[in-house]
Amino acid sequence: MTTSAPGRRERKKAATRQAIADAALDLFLEHGYDEVSIRAIADAADVSTTTVFKHFSGKEALVFDQDSDREAALVAAVRDRPAGQGIPDALRAHVLSSWLPLSADPRYAEFTALTEATPALRAYADRMWTRHTDTLAATIAAETGAAHDDPACLALARFALEIPSLTRGRPDPAAAITAMFDLLTHGWDAAHGDSR
Secondary structure, eight states: OTTHHHHHHHHHHHHHHHHHHHHHHHHHHHHOGGGOOHHHHHHHHTSOHHHHHHHOSSHHHHHTTTHHHHHHHHHHHHHTOOTTOOHHHHHHHHHHHHHHHHHTSTTHHHHHHHHHHOHHHHHHHHHHHHHHHHHHHHHHHHHHTOOTTOHHHHHHHHHHHHHHHHHTTOSSHHHHHHHHHHHHHHHHHHHHTTOO
16 A cells, blocks of 8 residues: 555656646747746646746746756666667667657657757757767667767767658658668668669
């Protein structure tokens, strides 16, 4: 009986966090990022401003509310891949299973436009992706026994993380993702013969 209380508490915290993030995104999309205050977000989510700051480090973090979860999922995709599966193939499977459904969300285009049009959000996103790149590169290096600053591991991480943005707006994003990961897996010469 005592083990169920933390589960309820964690579920309640997660629900509150999600309600705050959802309220923030609704307001940002409707009014613009710079026009919305933390107070307005707290009111829309029916919580105090203190509660907002208990769950989020700042206003930008409200937009990228799943940042930590996404980074953990990237690491897990590499570390927990099936025996015999290469790292690029594990990352391909992760991108196909996580990014494709996200990009199909009807509000994804609005979210992307909001992020690209807001300097504070672009800067936050750049810092976030740099951190994700560093974390993923370190994970790849650890998994392969390479040096922590191995340039090949950094390149693989960086290119893998760029693939979702490079495939945005393509008529068949799954095919584009597959083609790009084929290039990462097999290299240019294997994919295009000797046509340098």
